[in-house]
Amino acid sequence: MAALVGISGNEGVNAVLGEAVFLPQDQDNLEKFGAYLEKRPNANLQINGTYDPVQDKQELARVRADTAILKDAGFKLNPGEPVPVPSLSDPRVRFGLGAYAQYVGRIKLSQRLVMLPDGEAGNEQLHNELIAAIEVSEAELKELAKIEPKLPMT
Incomplete structure (x- = not known):
């Protein structure tokens, strides 16, 4: 067909x-x-x-992290479009990386901000740590696979 x-x-x-x-x-x-x-x-x-139990798990964690970062940084995300990877050199992203506190904790974030360099290198480290801290269950992957597409039908 x-x-x-x-x-x-x-x-x-x-x-x-x-x-x-x-x-x-x-x-x-x-x-x-x-x-x-x-x-x-x-x-x-x-x-x-x-779903791919390895790749989808990693990417779902990245999507959650990047969604939180971009929203906290003031970016508008469009429904139905892929969540972009934030530009880690953008100064607004450093503010958005405050989403780290949501998953890892404010104290840990404060400690990391003191220890990490300013700019893109520090942002990249926080970004990677945030993604690693987000747990994705098998049930969440199954739910992701169940989402049905919206076809243009009347």
Whole structure:
């Protein structure tokens, strides 16, 4: 059926690691397929989500850390778009790294700020420590895999 709407290959539909956002090409393919299904009321599409227990776990922790950092730094995140990795050279990100306290604690953050160099090197260290401190359970990965895509259907 995918060939009918110009979708080729057997790679499946892929999401951005750690997020319920599809890769741009796959989102385009899903939208084409959704338009095709819209014209056929008796047809349906079932997507069975999967996850990589190592890569999705690491990326989900990164997404949580970066979401907190970017929000604390005053950046606006757009729903349905991948969470970008913050520019660790941006001075606003140093403020956003206060999210570290949320996961590791204020005392630990204060200690780390005194010990680490200013600028990008210190920000990178805090960023990596924050990601490492965020625990992601198997249940959370399963929930990530269950999130269904939104196809353009009426």
